[in-house]
Every structure is written in C-alpha cells, then in structure tokens.
Amino acid sequence: MDLNERKKKILHSIINEYIKSAEPIGSRHVAKNLDIGLSSATIRNEMADLEEMGYLEQPHTSAGRIPSDKGYRLYVDSLMNPHEMTVSDLEGLGNVIELQMGQIDKIIKRAAEVLSQMTNYTAVLTTPEMKRGAIKTVELVPIDASSALIILVTGEGVMKHKRVLLPAGADIEFVHNFSALLREKLSGLTLDEITAAKISEIRRAMQAHFELLFPVLDFIADIIDDVRAETEIYTSGATNMLAYPEYSDVRQAKEFLEFLGDKNSVVKMLQAESPESSAVSSGGITVRIGKENELDVMRKSSVITANYYVGDQVMGKVGIIGPTRMDYPRTIAKLQRVSALLNRILYEFYIDED
Amino acid sequence: MDLNERKKKILHSIINEYIKSAEPIGSRHVAKNLDIGLSSATIRNEMADLEEMGYLEQPHTSAGRIPSDKGYRLYVDSLMNPHEMTVSDLEGLGNVIELQMGQIDKIIKRAAEVLSQMTNYTAVLTTPEMKRGAIKTVELVPIDASSALIILVTGEGVMKHKRVLLPAGADIEFVHNFSALLREKLSGLTLDEITAAKISEIRRAMQAHFELLFPVLDFIADIIDDVRAETEIYTSGATNMLAYPEYSDVRQAKEFLEFLGDKNSVVKMLQAESPESSAVSSGGITVRIGKENELDVMRKSSVITANYYVGDQVMGKVGIIGPTRMDYPRTIAKLQRVSALLNRILYEFYIDED
DNA sequence: TATTAGCACTCAACGAGATAGAGTGCTAAC
DNA sequence: GTTAGCACTCTATCTCGTTGAGTGCTAATA
Numbered sequence: 001m002d003l004n005e006r007k008k009k010i011l012h013s014i015i016n017e018y019i020k021s022a023e024p025i026g027s028r029h030v031a032k033n034l035d036i037g038l039s040s041a042t043i044r045n046e047m048a049d050l051e052e053m054g055y056l057e058q059p060h061t062s063a064g065r066i067p068s069d070k071g072y073r074l075y076v077d078s079l080m081n082p083h084e085m086t087v088s089d090l091e092g093l094g095n096v097i098e099l100q101m102g103q104i105d106k107i108i109k110r111a112a113e114v115l116s117q118m119t120n121y122t123a124v125l126t127t128p129e130m131k132r133g134a135i136k137t138v139e140l141v142p143i144d145a146s147s148a149l150i151i152l153v154t155g156e157g158v159m160k161h162k163r164v165l166l167p168a169g170a171d172i173e174f175v176h177n178f179s180a181l182l183r184e185k186l187s188g189l190t191l192d193e194i195t196a197a198k199i200s201e202i203r204r205a206m207q208a209h210f211e212l213l214f215p216v217l218d219f220i221a222d223i224i225d226d227v228r229a230e231t232e233i234y235t236s237g238a239t240n241m242l243a244y245p246e247y248s249d250v251r252q253a254k255e256f257l258e259f260l261g262d263k264n265s266v267v268k269m270l271q272a273e274s275p276e277s278s279a280v281s282s283g284g285i286t287v288r289i290g291k292e293n294e295l296d297v298m299r300k301s302s303v304i305t306a307n308y309y310v311g312d313q314v315m316g317k318v319g320i321i322g323p324t325r326m327d328y329p330r331t332i333a334k335l336q337r338v339s340a341l342l343n344r345i346l347y348e349f350y351i352d353e354d
Numbered sequence: 355m356d357l358n359e360r361k362k363k364i365l366h367s368i369i370n371e372y373i374k375s376a377e378p379i380g381s382r383h384v385a386k387n388l389d390i391g392l393s394s395a396t397i398r399n400e401m402a403d404l405e406e407m408g409y410l411e412q413p414h415t416s417a418g419r420i421p422s423d424k425g426y427r428l429y430v431d432s433l434m435n436p437h438e439m440t441v442s443d444l445e446g447l448g449n450v451i452e453l454q455m456g457q458i459d460k461i462i463k464r465a466a467e468v469l470s471q472m473t474n475y476t477a478v479l480t481t482p483e484m485k486r487g488a489i490k491t492v493e494l495v496p497i498d499a500s501s502a503l504i505i506l507v508t509g510e511g512v513m514k515h516k517r518v519l520l521p522a523g524a525d526i527e528f529v530h531n532f533s534a535l536l537r538e539k540l541s542g543l544t545l546d547e548i549t550a551a552k553i554s555e556i557r558r559a560m561q562a563h564f565e566l567l568f569p570v571l572d573f574i575a576d577i578i579d580d581v582r583a584e585t586e587i588y589t590s591g592a593t594n595m596l597a598y599p600e601y602s603d604v605r606q607a608k609e610f611l612e613f614l615g616d617k618n619s620v621v622k623m624l625q626a627e628s629p630e631s632s633a634v635s636s637g638g639i640t641v642r643i644g645k646e647n648e649l650d651v652m653r654k655s656s657v658i659t660a661n662y663y664v665g666d667q668v669m670g671k672v673g674i675i676g677p678t679r680m681d682y683p684r685t686i687a688k689l690q691r692v693s694a695l696l697n698r699i700l701y702e703f704y705i706d707e708d
Numbered sequence: 709t710a711t712t713a714g715c716a717c718t719c720a721a722c723g724a725g726a727t728a729g730a731g732t733g734c735t736a737a738c
Numbered sequence: 739g740t741t742a743g744c745a746c747t748c749t750a751t752c753t754c755g756t757t758g759a760g761t762g763c764t765a766a767t768a
Contacts, residue, residue, distance in 0.1 A: 063730080251596075393711070401761095712766085732745105733745095
C-alpha cells in the first residue's frame with residue numbers, strides 16, 4: 001500500500017481540522033466540509049488505510065480519527081504549507097523587543113514574553129552559555145572601608161558581580177593597585193582557561209605584595225565558577241497551556257508546570273538531539289513531536305526549537321512548547337521571525353559596539 | 355443566642371477536622387471521633403445554632419457543615435492553639451538559608467523556596483523597596499576603548515549596572531576622573547533626593563570640563579528611575595496549590611496562576627490593609643481570609659503576611675497563600691520562624707558590616 | 709431543663725438500563 | 739474505482755431507582 005497523493009491530501013486535511021477543533025475527525029466531516037470531491041465511503045476506505053499505515057489513530061471504534069505522532073511528523077516534514085505572517089502579526093514586532101535595550105537578560109526575557117503572547121503557547125529561552133567567552137575586564141570597586149565589589153565583564157557584555165569583605169588594613173589605593181594587577185592577569189582569557197591552577201599561579205606571582213588580599217582571589221574563583229555553570233532559562237506563558245483541553249486534567253497540568261520549573265529538565269529537553277526521522281527545516285528549526293521527547297511529561301506535547309546566534313556562534317536556544325496538535329506552520333513562522341529578530345538585536349548590541 | 359464555651363469547643367473541633375479532610379463534617383462524626391462527650395443529637399442542635407450565627411455553612415441540606423469565612427476568622431483570632439514546631443521542622447532551618455549568602459536577592463529567593471516547601475502552600479516575598487536607600491557609591495568602569503559600565507551601589511547593598519558608550523576621544527584617565535567626580539557628587543544621597551534639578555546642577559558643574567558626557571548623565575538618571583520603581587517579587591510553590599481539591603478545576607487554577615504572575619496584583623494584595631475585624635497576632639502577622647481579600651481570584655484562599663526588617667525599618671513583606679481551609683496555627687508558626695530568621699540574616703548582612 | 713433516642717425526610721452520589729447519534733466496515737450496485 | 743446503503747459498535751447522555759449520610763423535629767428521659 002503506498003501513500004499516494006490522494007491519501008496525503010486527506011491526511012493533510014484531517015490534521016488541519018484536528019488542530020483547530022481538538023475533536024476526532026470523521027469521514028463524513030472530511031467529505032462535506034473539505035473540498036476533496038469524494039464521498040464519505042471512499043474517504044472512509046482511505047482513512048482505514050492511513051490508520052493501517054500508522055498515520056492516524058482511533059480513540060475507540062466508533063469515533064473519528066486523530067493524527068498519530070507519525071502523522072504529525074509527516075505533516076511537519078512534507079505536508080504543511082509554510083505560514084505567511086499577517087500584517088498585524090508583523091507590525092510593531094520590531095519595537096516590542098527593541099524598547100527594552102539595556103541588558104542581555106532583559107532582551108531574552110522580553111523575547112520569551114513576546115513569543116508566548118504571539119503564539120499562545122509556552123516559550124522557553126536559554127541565556128547564552130559563557131564557557132567560551134573571553135574576559136574583557138575584571139575590576140575591584142571599593143564600596144566602603146570593609147567591602148568591595150568584584151565585577152567581571154565577558155566579551156558578550158555579560159556582567160557578574162559579587163560583594164566581598166576586605167581584610168582590615170586594605171585601603172583604597174591598595175585595592176586599586178590590586179585591581180589593576182588582576183585585570184592584567186585575567187583579561188583576554190576565556191572562562192575555560194581559568195582553572196584553579198591558573199588562580200594559584202596568579203597567587204604565587206603576587207605573593208609579596210598582596211598577601212592581604214588572597215581571600216579575595218578565592219571569591220574570584222567562585223564567581224568564575226558561577227558564571228561558567230550558569231545557563232539561566234526564561235519561561236513565559238506557562239499558563240497558556242491550561243487553556244487547551246489536552247491539559248484539562250489538573251494532575252497533568254501540575255506535572256507539566258513542575259517540569260517547567262525544573263531548570264535542569266528544561267535545559268536537557270532543549271538540548272536533546274533532534275530526532276533522526278526529522279528533516280530540519282530551513283533556519284535550523286527542530287521539531288520534536290509527542291513521544292519523540294524522551295520525557296514522560298512531554299508525551300502529549302511538541303517542542304519546536306531554534307538556536308540564536310551572534311555572528312556565527314550559537315548563543316542559546318529558543319523553544320516553544322504546545323500540544324502535539326499545535327499549529328505547526330504558524331508557530332514555526334513566528335519562531336523564525338523572533339529568533340531572526342533576536343539575532344539582529346544581539347548583533348547590534350555586541351558587534352556594532354566593538 | 356450566645357456563643358458559649360461549648361459552642362466554641364464544637365466549632366474548634368469542626369474546623370480542625372475540616373482543615374484535615376476538606377470534607378463537610380457531620381454531627382455524628384463530631385460526636386464519635388472528637389471527645390466532646392455529647393450525643394450527635396445535641397451536637398446537631400448546636401451546629402444548627404452555629405450555622406444561624408454565621409460560623410458554619412451547609413453546602414446542601416443533607417450534607418455536613420463547613421466553616422464560613424467568619425468561622426475561620428474566629429478560629430484565627432481566638433480559638434486555635436499556637437503551633438509548636440517539631441524538632442524536625444526546626445533542625446537545619448538555619449543552615450538552609452544561610453548557605454546562600456552572597457546577595458540579598460538570593461537570600462529572599464531562597465527564603466521563598468524554603469517557606470513554600472515547609473508549608474506546602476505558595477510563598478510570596480517582596481524585595482526591599484529602594485525609595486529611601488542612600489547611594490553608597492557610583493563608579494564608572496572602563497570596558498574597552500568605546501564603552502564603560504556605570505555601577506550604582508545603594509546602602510542596602512543592592513547594585514545596578516548598565517553599559518554605556520563613551521564619546522570618541524575619551525581615554526581611561528578621563529573616565530577615572532569623571533568617575534571620581536560622580537562619586538563625590540552623588541554618594542550619600544537618597545534616591546529621592548536625586549531630582550531633575552539635582553541632575554542639572556551636576557551637569558552645570560561639569561559643563562566646563564566634560565560637556566561630552568551629557569549622555570552618560572542621562573543613563574544615570576535612567577538607572578535611578580529603574581531602581582526606584584523596582585519592587586521585585588519572588589514566588590515559590592505555586593504548583594503546590596494544584597494538589598488541593600479546592601483548585602481541581604483547571605480554569606480556577608489558571609486564574610490563580612495568572613494572578614501570581616502579575617506582579618502588580620500580587621504587590622497590591624500583599625500591601626492591602628489588614629481587615630478591621632482582625633486581631634493582629636504577635637509578630638505583626640496579618641491574616642486575610644477568603645472574601646476579606648477584595649480580589650475575586652482569592653475568594654477561596656487565605657493570605658498570611660508578615661513584614662521583615664533590618665533594625666526597625668520595614669524592608670518588605672513575606673506572604674503565604676493557601677486555601678481558606680489552610681492549617682493556620684502551623685503555617686503562622688512557620689512564617690514567624692522564617693521571617694525572624696530573615697531578619698537575623700539581613701541584620702548580619704547589613705549592619706555588622708558597617 | 710437540658711439531653712438524648714428515634715424517626716421521617718432530604719439530597720447528592722452512584723449504578724443500571726435505555727436511547728440517540730456519530731462513525732465505522734462491509735457488501736453490492738454503479 | 740467509486741459510492742449508496744445497511745448493520746454494527748461504542749460513547750455520551752438521560753432517567754430512574756437505590757443507598758447512605760446527614761438533618762430537623764418530637765417525644766421520652768435524667
């Protein structure tokens with residue numbers, strides 16, 4: 001039995017309808033409302049074939065058919081029509097994000113909000129990974145007699161700071177000199193290059209002069225560890241999902257929301273390999289459908305992910321989570337749109353200033 | 355009809371039972387399982403009285419009784435026994451929070467997590483309001499030839515930063531001088547004292563030397579506005595609520611979660627006046643029960659709030675949200691415990707270092 | 709006089725049929 | 739190859755009786 005054009009057309013129509021209604025689709029409905037030009041009996045035969053081939057499923061004997069994960073897969077890979085964004089979708093999109101210039105975190109956060117609002121699904125973004133970023137400058141800023149801030153700026157413009165206690169007897173002059181020395185030793189190194197060994201090397205190098213400030217070095221090692229480990233995630237629109245009948249059961253809703261609250265799981269999900277069967281569409285977009293996600297919580301959901309870049313370096317992931325029945329073409333279009341915008345904004349933010 | 359001791363005892367028992375079971379309580383149950391020493395018929399009469407007086411309600415004619423908001427109010431104000439924390443509740447509590455020293459935001463966040471985990475309800479904390487904080491130091495740190503970071507530290511140890519572009523021709527020397535000038539002009543002022551007038555005064559003072567740096571001043575004004583406006587909230591354990599039968603309806607759950615996501619509403623709720631009928635218990639704790647909250651979303655929930663302090667200045671609010679049927683004595687005890695701990699930690703953090 | 713036993717009554721919850729209707733699969737005719 | 743027709747299946751929905759928890763009232767009791 002082969003998947004001829006007619007079968008494809010019927011499958012396509014069924015999926016489109018099911019995405020809208022979330023109700024099983026019957027042969028009669030297909031024959032009447034979609035213009036295929038065949039009787040319900042013929043459609044019925046074709047639907048039986050499609051079920052046998054694994055593209056459709058029947059919740060129970062006398063119900064209509066719903067798409068299987070395999071059906072969605074085919075739909076995403078070769079059936080669906082790319083979505084044209086409407087004028088109202090487009091207008092204002094630029095401004096919405098750009099208003100919020102200032103810090104990279106805010107941009108990312110804002111992008112998540114915009115995306116979830118546009119799609120009515122849940123958006124998840126990861127902040128840039130820092131591992132490969134070079135240190136631009138290190139500064140020790142005195143606050144008062146007994147404390148100072150350590151400030152670390154990486155090439156990506158990300159900043160980390162931590163308040164440290166100064167040992168008694170360290171005056172401002174002294175702190176300034178120490179700060180200059182640190183800058184000299186650490187600037188230009190990538191975070192990966194700064195190991196414990198490197199820190200103790202620095203310690204040895206300054207032995208005579210700054211013995212007093214050795215504890216501060218430990219703080220610096222800490223903060224660098226922090227930055228290195230840190231991949232934050234921003235989630236927006238989690239409650240959007242509760243509006244879909246797929247999540248009308250509170251226990252499942254709870255499970256889902258708790259999953260979203262667990263940073264590790266979410267990061268793992270976003271970074272999972274794309275399924276082999278998937279044709280990655282243009283723009284590096286990956287779609288994982290239903291059980292293609294290993295996680296049990298996600299068996300009724302699909303995730304669409306994209307990378308975002310500065311220049312040609314991957315900075316992080318953008319993901320949209322929705323029911324398997326989600327509106328793929330429209331969502332993919334919007335994801336592409338937003339990630340492209342993000343690329344542009346980040347590019348301007350980082351590169352143009354150098 | 356007056357509320358004699360016997361009626362109080364019966365009401366107390368009924369509320370205790372209902373808090374545990376979430377099921378309407380019948381006269382037979384009270385007579386059998388709680389040791390009041392009366393027959394079910396007598397209890398029945400008393401319960402009818404209590405209903406007439408407004409302390410109990412009947413979901414339908416042949417069901418048991420459940421407490422009304424008025425009933426809970428009486429319970430909280432004068433019936434309930436203060437909760438003794440168990441040893442296992444206490445042990446480790448100190449460490450749990452103290453591990454995370456470093457930044458005030460992290461402490462607050464951690465406190466929310468601990469509180470929601472201890473109580474199994476939802477915890478909400480507000481970060482300190484900055485309005486009255488004095489500026490401790492302002493610093494301009496060069497990053498590269500064309501940009502620098504402005505760093506602002508307040509008396510509370512909160513730090514804000516922003517990257518700014520330097521005008522062409524500004525060398526490091528120049529940045530340092532300017533930085534020193536800013537520090538001199540702004541240190542010690544409260545944020546409220548930095549008005550537009552003050553800013554233009556600074557501008558005038560500098561005009562002769564550094565007329566190129568107007569844009570930097572604008573950025574400072576921006577940052578100050580930012581900080582002034584900012585009262586962040588931290589929420590933890592939102593999904594805990596989904597486990598209670600009161601929220602088994604997804605639509606209500608959604609409403610509740612969306613309310614929690616709306617910063618303004620939550621702040622408003624936390625800062626609402628305490629109800630007149632309420633006797634504020636020791637430690638400045640306020641309880642708002644069911645419809646005592648104006649917000650419609652909260653009509654089935656209660657909020658318990660406390661302030662936290664540094665010295666004698668109120669820094670922010672700690673709140674716990676649960677079903678009206680929540681375990682008041684236990685929750686109040688834990689809230690007191692955590693806010694006292696928070697006070698201590700913040701005290702050490704701020705005062706001891708000065 | 710306060711308490712209790714007893715009884716009739718009410719009402720939600722539950723389960724057993726009965727019914728309707730949506731949808732299927734199969735067969736025979738076109 | 740397509741379609742009309744029909745028997746069949748299964749869920750959803752309704753009704754209806756039953757059960758049991760709980761009440762309110764009355765009369766007996768301490």
